[in-house]
Amino acid sequence: MEIKKVGVVGSGTMGSGIAIASARAGYETVVSEASEELLKKGLDSISRWLSKRIEKGKLTEEDKNQILSNVKGATDLADLGDCQIIIEAVFENLALKKEIFKKLDEICIPETILASNTSVLSIIDIAVATKRPEKVIGMHFFNPAQTMKLLEIIRSIVTNDETFETVVAFGKLLGKEPVSSLDRCGFIVNRLMFPYWLEAIRALEGGVATVEDIDKAMMQGVGLPMGPFTLMDFSGLDVTLDVANALYEEYKDKKYAPPILLKKMVAAGHLGRKTSKGFYDYKK
Numbered sequence: 001m002e003i004k005k006v007g008v009v010g011s012g013t014m015g016s017g018i019a020i021a022s023a024r025a026g027y028e029t030v031v032s033e034a035s036e037e038l039l040k041k042g043l044d045s046i047s048r049w050l051s052k053r054i055e056k057g058k059l060t061e062e063d064k065n066q067i068l069s070n071v072k073g074a075t076d077l078a079d080l081g082d083c084q085i086i087i088e089a090v091f092e093n094l095a096l097k098k099e100i101f102k103k104l105d106e107i108c109i110p111e112t113i114l115a116s117n118t119s120v121l122s123i124i125d126i127a128v129a130t131k132r133p134e135k136v137i138g139m140h141f142f143n144p145a146q147t148m149k150l151l152e153i154i155r156s157i158v159t160n161d162e163t164f165e166t167v168v169a170f171g172k173l174l175g176k177e178p179v180s181s182l183d184r185c186g187f188i189v190n191r192l193m194f195p196y197w198l199e200a201i202r203a204l205e206g207g208v209a210t211v212e213d214i215d216k217a218m219m220q221g222v223g224l225p226m227g228p229f230t231l232m233d234f235s236g237l238d239v240t241l242d243v244a245n246a247l248y249e250e251y252k253d254k255k256y257a258p259p260i261l262l263k264k265m266v267a268a269g270h271l272g273r274k275t276s277k278g279f280y281d282y283k284k
């Protein structure tokens with residue numbers, strides 16, 4: 001199936017980035033939000049990002065106008081009804097995602113593929129809210145979605161080959177490098193990265209080394225661009241705790257158990273960059 005029109009549900013951090021990637025690849029892209037106010041916020045953030053690219057000399061004013069002309073906003077999901085693919089990027093809440101997939105299933109043409117950008121929820125749990133579970137799939141973009149190349153594509157146990165192949169081809173046309181994962185919590189990246197992140201916190205709790213020295217060791221010893229504490233602060237410690245809890249819930253393996261320090265920091269509201277305090281202090 002040829003994809004011509006793309007729907008994106010949610011224009012927060014991920015939805016706005018996915019919309020940029022889609023519009024930049026030349027697709028007519030409809031972004032839906034819960035209210036006019038939130039939609040304006042999302043569309044403004046898209047425009048701001050494109051302007052910054054112009055300032056950096058990576059884009060021309062003409063490119064920006066071309067990309068923006070491919071983006072339309074909506075507050076009614078019915079405006080997405082004739083899209084060939086819709087990527088959902090709303091809050092990480094199973095009940096909300098199921099409600100949206102149920103509505104999309106009712107209003108969309110039979111060909112529409114319904115994708116979720118969920119980080120830890122099970123694709124089959126979302127798919128069963130629809131009458132087209134074989135056309136439901138995971139498309140897990142990485143933040144910022146408009147620049148990060150990796151795209152994890154997740155088939156549930158009932159996703160059909162045609163849906164999978166269409167989404168792989170579409171991902172490549174967005175300029176992404178698709179990898180395929182089974183519908184298992186954490187997919188590939190979070191499943192492998194979380195034991196390392198959580199072990200870094202346990203090493204800190206155990207007095208093995210300081211935040212700064214653990215970050216420095218992993219950057220200079222392993223060649224990583226960022227140490228674990230810098231990256232966790234960037235992602236948000238609340239999100240880190242949610243993902244660790246979901247992994248632990250699924251596998252019941254103590255390597256995924258959230259360390260006490262992480263729980264206490266989240267309880268204290270020390271969530272990383274977004275609250276100016278996490279493992280590092282950003283108030284200075």
Ligand SMILES: NC(=O)c1ccc[n+]([C@@H]2O[C@H](COP(=O)([O-])OP(=O)(O)OC[C@H]3O[C@@H](n4cnc5c(N)ncnc54)[C@H](O)[C@@H]3O)[C@@H](O)[C@H]2O)c1
Binds near residue numbers: 009033089092119120
């Ligand atoms: N932030 C990340 O680093 C990251 C990375 C990969 C995947 N994800 C996943 O992507 C999804 C979105 O995360 P985010 O960080 O962009 O969240 P976010 O809070 O920045 O954005 C979510 C957006 O969804 C909107 N929304 C809520 N209900 C809606 C509805 N009924 N209709 C339309 N829009 C609605 C909200 O108004 C909000 O703007 C989550 O499932 C998350 O787990 C996040």
